[in-house]
Amino acid sequence: MGKQFKCHKISEGVAEAEILLSKDDVNFYMVDPATGVMFEKGHDVEGKSVAGKIFAFPGGKASSVVQADGIYQLMMKNNQPKAMIIDYAETVLVASAIIMELPMVDKVDPEFYKEVKNGDIVKVDATNGVVEILD
Amino acid sequence: MKLTQEQQDMLDGKYGKGTAYAMKIQVAIGESFDAERLVPITRAHVALSNQEADLWFAEKLLNAGAHCRVAPTVNPGFCLSFFKEQKLVSPEDAAFMQRTHDAYKGLGAILSYNCTPYTITNVPTFGEICAFSESSATPYINSVWGARSNREGANSALRAAITGYVPEYGLLLDENRYGDILVEVEADMKNDFDYHLLGYCGKKIGKGIPVFTGLPKHINKEALTNLGAQLNTSGAYGMYHILGVTPEARTLEEAFGGKEPKRRVKITNADLEEALQLTETVDGNRKIDFAMFGCPHFSLEQTMHIADRLKGKKLAVPMYILVGGFAKNMSDVMGLTDIIEKAGGFVIPDTCPDQPCWKHLNGKTGVTESPKCAYYPKKRGIDFVIRDLDSCIDAAIKGEVK
Numbered sequence: 001m002g003k004q005f006k007c008h009k010i011s012e013g014v015a016e017a018e019i020l021l022s023k024d025d026v027n028f029y030m031v032d033p034a035t036g037v038m039f040e041k042g043h044d045v046e047g048k049s050v051a052g053k054i055f056a057f058p059g060g061k062a063s064s065v066v067q068a069d070g071i072y073q074l075m076m077k078n079n080q081p082k083a084m085i086i087d088y089a090e091t092v093l094v095a096s097a098i099i100m101e102l103p104m105v106d107k108v109d110p111e112f113y114k115e116v117k118n119g120d121i122v123k124v125d126a127t128n129g130v131v132e133i134l135d
Numbered sequence: 136m137k138l139t140q141e142q143q144d145m146l147d148g149k150y151g152k153g154t155a156y157a158m159k160i161q162v163a164i165g166e167s168f169d170a171e172r173l174v175p176i177t178r179a180h181v182a183l184s185n186q187e188a189d190l191w192f193a194e195k196l197l198n199a200g201a202h203c204r205v206a207p208t209v210n211p212g213f214c215l216s217f218f219k220e221q222k223l224v225s226p227e228d229a230a231f232m233q234r235t236h237d238a239y240k241g242l243g244a245i246l247s248y249n250c251t252p253y254t255i256t257n258v259p260t261f262g263e264i265c266a267f268s269e270s271s272a273t274p275y276i277n278s279v280w281g282a283r284s285n286r287e288g289a290n291s292a293l294r295a296a297i298t299g300y301v302p303e304y305g306l307l308l309d310e311n312r313y314g315d316i317l318v319e320v321e322a323d324m325k326n327d328f329d330y331h332l333l334g335y336c337g338k339k340i341g342k343g344i345p346v347f348t349g350l351p352k353h354i355n356k357e358a359l360t361n362l363g364a365q366l367n368t369s370g371a372y373g374m375y376h377i378l379g380v381t382p383e384a385r386t387l388e389e390a391f392g393g394k395e396p397k398r399r400v401k402i403t404n405a406d407l408e409e410a411l412q413l414t415e416t417v418d419g420n421r422k423i424d425f426a427m428f429g430c431p432h433f434s435l436e437q438t439m440h441i442a443d444r445l446k447g448k449k450l451a452v453p454m455y456i457l458v459g460g461f462a463k464n465m466s467d468v469m470g471l472t473d474i475i476e477k478a479g480g481f482v483i484p485d486t487c488p489d490q491p492c493w494k495h496l497n498g499k500t501g502v503t504e505s506p507k508c509a510y511y512p513k514k515r516g517i518d519f520v521i522r523d524l525d526s527c528i529d530a531a532i533k534g535e536v537k
Contacts, residue, residue, distance in 0.1 A: 005226065010167040024338075025370065029514070042413065044450070059342070060369045063270050064487070065182040065210070065289035066191065066511070072188030088342055089167065090371050092268075092288035098163050099290055 002123075002134040005109040007085070009126045010094055013103030015082035016123040016134070019116060020045060020053040027062035028070025028096075034077035050074075054122045055081035060093030075100060076089040083124040085131065105131060136165050136302070144387050145298060153201025157294040164291060165302025174307065176257050178282075179205050180252050181244060181296060182268040182289040183492060185212030185235045192290050193238040196297065197267045204245040204299035207292065208252040210269055211432070211457075212236075213492040214485040228491040242297070248485035251432045251461030253280070254356050254459070261382060266295030270367035270507070271360050271431045277374035279359055281382040283307045286373035306373050310384060313392030314346035314376045317399045321349060322407050328504050328523035330358040333402060334365025335410040335506050337372070340400055345447060346376040346390045354380060357434055361505070364431050368507045369410075385418040414506035419536050423520065424499035426450075426480075426531035429457025430488045430508035435465045437524070438482060442471035442481040445478040451534030454480035457488065473511050480531075488512050504528040 023044040030040035036051025045057075051074070074080040083103040086093070097104040103126040116122065116133055123132040124125055138146065146162065148155040165173060183189060201425040212232050218224040225234075240246060253275045259265050259282035267273045268287040276282040285305045287295065295301045305311050318340055320333065333347075343364075354377070366372040376384035379488060384390035408421035412439050428437070434455055441456060456475065458466070466472045472482045486492065497516040504527050509519035520536045530536035 008167075009253070011163075029511070041416075059371060061337070061491060062368055063182070063507075063511070065184040065268065066186070068192075068288060068290055069186040069188040072186075072191065076187075090373075091164065091285045091291055094167055095160070095164055095288040095291040096166070098160055 002132045003115065004130050004132045005112040006122050006131060007105040007109070007129050007131050008107035009129050010089060010106055011097040011102060011104040012127045013083065013101065014125045014127060015054065015103050016054055016121065017054045017082045018121050019118065019122040020048060020050060020055050021116070021118050022055070024055035024057065025059050025061035026057045027060065027067060028074065029062070029066035031070060033073035033077045034078060036074060050081045051079035053081050054083050054085065054124055056085040059088035060090055067092050068099070071096050071100050071102070083126065085124060105129070136162060136170055137198055139338070142173055142300060144529040151200040153196045153199035154297055156199055157196060157201060161294050161298055161302060163303065168302060170302035170304040172303050174264055174303045175266050175299055176205055176266050176295050176301055177266040179207035179292050179296040180255055180257055180262065180267040180269055181207045181209050181292045182214060182297040183209040183235065183239060184289060185232055189289060190231070190235050190238060193242060193293065196293070197241045198239050201242060201297045203296040205296050206243055206245050206331050207296040208245045208247040208249070208257040209239055210250050211248040211485045211487040212488065213490040214483055216484070217483055218492040220310040223495055224492050227267070247460065249432055250487065251360055251434070251459060254434070255459065266292045266301050268292040271364035273373050274363035274366060274375060277306055278363070278376065278381050281334070286371060294387070304417060312374060313344065313394065314390045315343040315397045316341060316345045317396035318345045318347045318402060319349055319399070320347055320402045322402050322404045324350060326523055327355065327358040327361055329407060330361040331365050331504065331506055332407040332410040334362045335369045335380060335414055336402055336406055337366055337370030339402070339406060340370070341398055342370070343376050343398065344376065345372070346378060346384060346387070346396070348378045350377050350380065352379060354520070358439055360431050364505070364507050368510050376416055411521060414509055415521050416509050416513050417500055417520060419520045421500065422535045423452055423502050423530055425452050425496060425501040427457070427488060427501050427508060427529050428455070428504045428527070430503070430505045432457055432459045433462065435462040438462055438466050438471055440524070441528060442474045444525070445480065446474055448478050450479035450531050454531045456480060456482045457486050458482060458484055460484050493517065502530045
């Protein structure tokens, strides 16, 4: 068993995958649905794919509607992240995760961020409020 | 979360399946924010987008029998009559817009198709609890009018309109409305365009509620519209304060609730320059194919300014001016539309730049004064050079931009 960290459930569900860490806020409309690749100019994960990842980023940004459509389009191509870990919950992103039924958590134990590295396999159990870095 | 009997009945399906579904999600959101209760709203604005997720959700609610208790104003998709007449829209795209129209009509929305309702059609009073989505709309009603809304998404604003309730958290509560970032503006704020660029400094400003100082006492509604729109393109802001201007910031003490700011940021001319670099999708000094204004929708006054500049002139490239129904009707009545059309431009109601009606601009380069106008259509293969409004008008007359 790996190292476990407490977190707070936003949208229920369990998922396990490689983690992608972003320092920048995310607008899913700027992610290509066909590939899952972020194409926003100057973004921390520009050129990287969110598809099938546990995607950790500070929070959502930008227009109050395209966020939902961005996630929806990714889901139509099955290129959505498996789960999302955020620091700052805001309504637009939270509502999008809930209606699309994608696991999302916030308020993760700060120790988690000291330990986790890009590419680690991470399990998010939103339902029980636990994030785990697997060995 | 504690629910009243009526709210519990909604959740239990006594008001129909659609309302129950909307209520279930409202409660889930409330719980994710640790809200204690739901409170009634008296106004809503839904950022309809005529996109697949938008229509999917609206139709899902409609088919489950939902109907708005509080009729919301809505955002633009595109103007069916105009784009059909110009033969610019495919039958599939037109049919999709028709479905969006029918869905929102069925849900009982006010079909205003305008993204700046907060100055004309949907104006709250101080302290009024609302559910507003749309980038420029939420900060405007919180900051300028002192009304209370969280930064709703289009779908959460629609659920609020259907149930008549929002969870009580965030900007609905006094203690969360204080500023926490002091933003000292040292840049010369020469015109409305500079407020676009100031708003685009979200990355430097950081997360929280900014309190702007160093801005003039009188700032027009267009500049405030621009500020909110770009803050929510470069970041996510439900509210800001402007010292000595907005109603909850008469003094620094009031704006910060007596606390020290957790961050201090200075914005200089160099920051605005840098914002401009970041927003442009292509560099200047080139020929252009068109000009586009109205993201957010242009006001009547902005349309008057353009008509004034175009009187008796000919444009080298088409100019698209996107407005709400009020500005369009007034432009027609006042003869502005006539002047602009004679010059080779168009005053188009009910239309957003991020819509499939602009496919003819794919691969082309335009000018606009709005970074947001450039940010979204990039996805549709449309590039923009960004300049202030008068420079854009000059560029459209010459067909090239410096």
